[in-house]
Amino acid sequence: MVPKRDRVIRPLPPVWVMAVALVAVAANLRIAITSIPPLLDAISSDLGLSHAAAGALTTLPVLCMGVFAPVASRIAHHLGAAGAVLGAVLAILVGTASRLAGGHVVVLYVGTFVCGVGIAVAGTLLPRLVKTFFPPERTGLVTGLYMLAMMGGAALSSAVAVPLADRLGSWQASLASWSVVALVGTLAWAPFTVRANPHHTPDEEGPGRLPWRHPTAWIVAAYLALQSWCFYSAITWLAPTYVEHGWSRGTAGYLAAAFSGAQLVSGLLGPVLSDRADDTRRLLLPAAILSVVGCLGIWLLPLAAPWLWAVVAGLGQGAAFSLALVLLVHYARTPEASGRLTGMAFLISYGIASVGPLAMGLVRDLSGGLTPVWAVLAAIGVLQALVVLRLKPDLRRVD
Numbered sequence: 565m566v567p568k569r570d571r572v573i574r575p576l577p578p579v580w581v582m583a584v585a586l587v588a589v590a591a592n593l594r595i596a597i598t599s600i601p602p603l604l605d606a607i608s609s610d611l612g613l614s615h616a617a618a619g620a621l622t623t624l625p626v627l628c629m630g631v632f633a634p635v636a637s638r639i640a641h642h643l644g645a646a647g648a649v650l651g652a653v654l655a656i657l658v659g660t661a662s663r664l665a666g667g668h669v670v671v672l673y674v675g676t677f678v679c680g681v682g683i684a685v686a687g688t689l690l691p692r693l694v695k696t697f698f699p700p701e702r703t704g705l706v707t708g709l710y711m712l713a714m715m716g717g718a719a720l721s722s723a724v725a726v727p728l729a730d731r732l733g734s735w736q737a738s739l740a741s742w743s744v745v746a747l748v749g750t751l752a753w754a755p756f757t758v759r760a761n762p763h764h765t766p767d768e769e770g771p772g773r774l775p776w777r778h779p780t781a782w783i784v785a786a787y788l789a790l791q792s793w794c795f796y797s798a799i800t801w802l803a804p805t806y807v808e809h810g811w812s813r814g815t816a817g818y819l820a821a822a823f824s825g826a827q828l829v830s831g832l833l834g835p836v837l838s839d840r841a842d843d844t845r846r847l848l849l850p851a852a853i854l855s856v857v858g859c860l861g862i863w864l865l866p867l868a869a870p871w872l873w874a875v876v877a878g879l880g881q882g883a884a885f886s887l888a889l890v891l892l893v894h895y896a897r898t899p900e901a902s903g904r905l906t907g908m909a910f911l912i913s914y915g916i917a918s919v920g921p922l923a924m925g926l927v928r929d930l931s932g933g934l935t936p937v938w939a940v941l942a943a944i945g946v947l948q949a950l951v952v953l954r955l956k957p958d959l960r961r962v963d
Contacts, residue, residue: 581756582697583706586690587713588752589649592656593687594718595742596679597625597796598824602725602803602817603735610735611669615804619925621676622800623918626792628680629687630914634774634907636688645689645696646757652689653753655682657746664740688910691889692903707835711886715827717745722803723821726814774908780959781905784891785912787848787955790948791884792917794855794941798877799823800921802862805934809866823874827882834883838890848887848952854880856945863938884948891955897963905962 600607600621608618639648659678666672690710698706721742729738775781802823803816811819834851838844858877861869892909896902924937 579698583709585752585756586693586706587709588749589653589686590690590710590713591717592653592742592746592749593683593690593714594824595721595745596656596660596676596683597622598718598799598820599721599725599739599742601800602722602813602820603729603738604800604804605807605813606729606735607666607672610667611672613669615925615928616922617925619800619921619923621672622796622921624673624676625680625683626796626914626921627918628677628914629684630911630916630918632681632684633688633910633914636685637903637907639685640689640692645693646753649686649689649693650750650753650757652682652685653746653749655679656686657682657743657750660746661740661743664736666736666739688906691906711831712828715824715831715882718799719821719824719828722799722817722824724817726812726817730814774904774911775901775962776908778960778962780895781908781962782912783951783954783959784888784895784905785909787891787948787951788888788909788913789916790944790951791881791888792913793920794859794944794948795881795885796917797920797924797937797941798859798881801924801928801934801937802874805862805866805937806870808934819870819874822871823878823881826875826878827885830879830882831886834886835890838887843957844887844890844894845952845955847883848955849949851880851883851887852945852949852952855884856880856942856949859938859942859945863935863942866935880945895959895961897961901962 604618604621607613607621608615636648636652639651643651656679659675659680659682662671662675662678666675691707694706694710725738728741729735732738732741799820803813803820806816806819807813830851834847837847841847854876858873858875858880861873861876866873892906893902896905924940927937927940928934
């Protein structure tokens, strides 16, 4: 075996080729989750699931995103980040394709779990790859494209999930059809992995310890937990809420797409504005308020302006999530510290938030309707705003 230092390492592909490969993978990071809610009533009816059990179909991937975020860094340490992402997108491909046999409950949940692991590993490592392989003057653009692909995939899958089920004849085929996007991601990323992975050199210190004793890390994790609880609960139960109000599944899916589509705007605008803000609370507070207003509208006046409430809530959630990514960089002294802060914050926040869709489904089972869910989400949004007040610019950085 030729020692690594003596290998002939080929140059990296052009920047635009790497960007295309990154976008092809990023498009898969929400589809496995957001393609389910518009079909949730049909899935529940066919399989005899309670609303709490159906909510677990979005709970599982979110839980995986928390549990496997720290594991992703260890996998990358041994295999290289690019190789780890290739394995992750293959997992999404297998998990999504397995939903064709989703009529078997065990297969549906196992496939969803496999998707969740893939999403967790790829979602944790892609930002690191942006910093590693792209020139500094291109990282903002590439990050924007990465967010655009992720949120665009979420909006598209919400919009066409029901039409696909009608065209293909079943919700199983609709869910499994998104494996085509995962296949494209695999084919785009594999050649990049061959060129990029040899450039990987494991860190001498390894992935490092998570900052469990750092108070700033806990505040950031608390913010992310509340924001993620609201987002994943909203994306799970928005469409079913309006199906309960008499809407068709297709129209309710379009409403969920409007919710995800609004995030494209605020998700791209938030980080841009944060470069000019000395205090990110000036952006975080309006984002939390928008989310609360949208939830209150769906709770109190659901049929008065449903499209407005969905867009307002989506604007708030999109900005809140993208700004959370800024916090993970802002409150860390070094890139390595940022990685450790991200691992801890994702483990805590997604671990807690994974309970959200299931808990909100339990609220529906106990109350007999989904309307009270939005009162709970509005209250959580208020708590999120209170945590924002603690995110002062001069908080001690994680090192």
